[in-house]
Amino acid sequence: MASSMVVPVIDVQNDTFNELWPAMILAIKTSSFVALDTELSGLGNRKSLLAVSIEDRYKAICHAARSRSILSLGFACYKKLDDKAADTYLVQVYNLTLLCSEEYIIEPQSVQFLVQHGFDFNKQYAHGIPYCKGNNKAESDDRGVHIRALFTELLRARKPLVLHNGLIDMAFLYQSFYAHLPDRLTTFTADLSEMFPAGIYDTKYVTEFELRLTASYLEYAYKKCKLDSSRRGTSGGTEPHVQLHFCQYAGQMSSYVDYRVCPAVGSVEGQTDVCPRFSAFGWCSNGSECLLSHDTDLIILQDEKDLGNKRTKRKRRKEKKKGKGEAAEDGAPQHKIPHMAVDLQETPDEKQGAESSSEKGSLMDTQQNEREKTDIEGNGVSQDNTLEITPTTDDDAKTNTNAGEESRTKDGGSEKLSEKLSKTEQKKTADSGLHRAGFDAFMTGYIFAHSCTLNKKKGVEAVGKEEEEESWVPSCLNKVYLSGKSAPLNMVKSTFSKSSKAHVAKMEMVWGKKV
Numbered sequence: 001m002a003s004s005m006v007v008p009v010i011d012v013q014n015d016t017f018n019e020l021w022p023a024m025i026l027a028i029k030t031s032s033f034v035a036l037d038t039e040l041s042g043l044g045n046r047k048s049l050l051a052v053s054i055e056d057r058y059k060a061i062c063h064a065a066r067s068r069s070i071l072s073l074g075f076a077c078y079k080k081l082d083d084k085a086a087d088t089y090l091v092q093v094y095n096l097t098l099l100c101s102e103e104y105i106i107e108p109q110s111v112q113f114l115v116q117h118g119f120d121f122n123k124q125y126a127h128g129i130p131y132c133k134g135n136n137k138a139e140s141d142d143r144g145v146h147i148r149a150l151f152t153e154l155l156r157a158r159k160p161l162v163l164h165n166g167l168i169d170m171a172f173l174y175q176s177f178y179a180h181l182p183d184r185l186t187t188f189t190a191d192l193s194e195m196f197p198a199g200i201y202d203t204k205y206v207t208e209f210e211l212r213l214t215a216s217y218l219e220y221a222y223k224k225c226k227l228d229s230s231r232r233g234t235s236g237g238t239e240p241h242v243q244l245h246f247c248q249y250a251g252q253m254s255s256y257v258d259y260r261v262c263p264a265v266g267s268v269e270g271q272t273d274v275c276p277r278f279s280a281f282g283w284c285s286n287g288s289e290c291l292l293s294h295d296t297d298l299i300i301l302q303d304e305k306d307l308g309n310k311r312t313k314r315k316r317r318k319e320k321k322k323g324k325g326e327a328a329e330d331g332a333p334q335h336k337i338p339h340m341a342v343d344l345q346e347t348p349d350e351k352q353g354a355e356s357s358s359e360k361g362s363l364m365d366t367q368q369n370e371r372e373k374t375d376i377e378g379n380g381v382s383q384d385n386t387l388e389i390t391p392t393t394d395d396d397a398k399t400n401t402n403a404g405e406e407s408r409t410k411d412g413g414s415e416k417l418s419e420k421l422s423k424t425e426q427k428k429t430a431d432s433g434l435h436r437a438g439f440d441a442f443m444t445g446y447i448f449a450h451s452c453t454l455n456k457k458k459g460v461e462a463v464g465k466e467e468e469e470e471s472w473v474p475s476c477l478n479k480v481y482l483s484g485k486s487a488p489l490n491m492v493k494s495t496f497s498k499s500s501k502a503h504v505a506k507m508e509m510v511w512g513k514k515v
Contacts, residue, residue, distance in 0.1 A: 017147075067104065
């Protein structure tokens with residue numbers, strides 16, 4: 001079974017932004033791909049976000065992005081390690097607390113959700129990194145040390161961008177750190193296809209249409225992928241599986257790190273009845289008052305048991321009725337509402353809580369609410385404003401290839417982070433809850449890394465490193481999940497669309513030439 005993993009997440013605020021800037025830029029530039037997540041102050045009218053017309057949905061998202069703000073931004077940089085076993089990554093995770101300098105709407109339900117999941121509004125207003133939305137108003141986006149310049153560096157790095165249910169995320173990022181959102185959806189998708197030439201990947205689309213998981217909300221998808229990857233690593237064979245390394249942080253840098261513990265999926269004693277709504281969508285209107293279990297570990301194990309029973313019954317039926325061709329049932333386990341369907345029991349307006357990017361997923365999921373995204377934390381630099389990676393010898397290093405709970409050192413050694421946690425840090429971790437934007441970005445990246453491993457196993461062979469990285473998950477390239485739709489939104493520039501004028505000007509600034 002999977003082992004617990006300890007993930008270091010670096011908390012970035014206004015007073016530490018300059019100090020951590022070099023480490024963040026280095027992490028982005030040297031990464032193989034970047035996973036990203038946001039925490040929002042609200043989403044507006046939920047029914048409009050789920051309109052039948054995709055163009056109408058886009059207009060509602062634009063209204064939300066222009067009137068609301070990003071409260072925190074999380075990104076996880078995954079760097080493939082060539083000197084390690086296949087599918088081994090060095091991961092650096094950052095969480096940036098932001099504060100919009102303009103007036104914006106913040107919804108009570110969002111505040112309630114964020115506070116319940118550990119978001120500190122006092123810290124945000126006192127130490128949030130300031131930014132202005134829309135087109136440039138003061139500092140140039142290609143100079144200086146500020147959040148819009150960081151987004152520009154992300155564009156210049158030309159790395160694949162990975163999100164979970166990411167349409168709303170991308171709209172907020174565009175409006176907050178790039179330029180005013182274009183009025184037409186086709187223009188928006190054309191701009192994004194040029195902003196991220198290495199491709200955009202949506203792990204919600206990946207989990208539903210590539211991995212075909214029973215549920216696709218972020219916590220479920222991450223834990224299921226981690227469990228499957230761990231089983232591959234402990235199978236005794238040579239099954240490819242994801243292995244992770246993390247940096248060690250010393251001196252002043254260590255005070256910025258929030259160690260996040262992700263418990264292993266294991267057998268759950270006691271209650272066995274799971275909540276069908278939470279099981280399918282990651283959300284339940286009864287919340288903590290629900291009499292049924294909301295334990296994601298239990299849900300995953302129950303799903304596996306139900307699917308196993310279904311396969312057994314199907315096999316027996318085929319054996320009994322050879323040649324009669326009885327169609328096999330296919331669908332969600334008996335205890336589960338099919339997650340691909342729109343949850344119509346409650347309209348979006350009846351449930352307006354929680355808009356962390358996770359909810360964006362949730363709420364955009366028509367109540368496929370994915371209590372997912374909330375904080376961002378990342379990697380950092382050590383004392384004296386330089387990234388310190390403490391060297392250890394291979395003899396002293398202990399490698400756990402199944403859990404990936406390692407901290408990578410300069411000469412390739414590693415040490416379990418769990419052994420470095422003090423009681424204070426462990427308490428801090430326990431009090432933080434699971435849903436934070438930085439950690440959500442980490443989970444999003446892990447799902448993508450796992451899907452890339454499976455994709456290679458299917459026979460997608462690449463020649464050379466560059467071609468391998470370009471072929472991450474070809475079937476999901478530039479396809480963004482749309483709630484309640486059987487087809488994704490393709491992030492491509494059609495022959496009938498034009499890029500926005502603001503975007504063309506930005507691209508000249510970013511890359512020094514017209515796109």
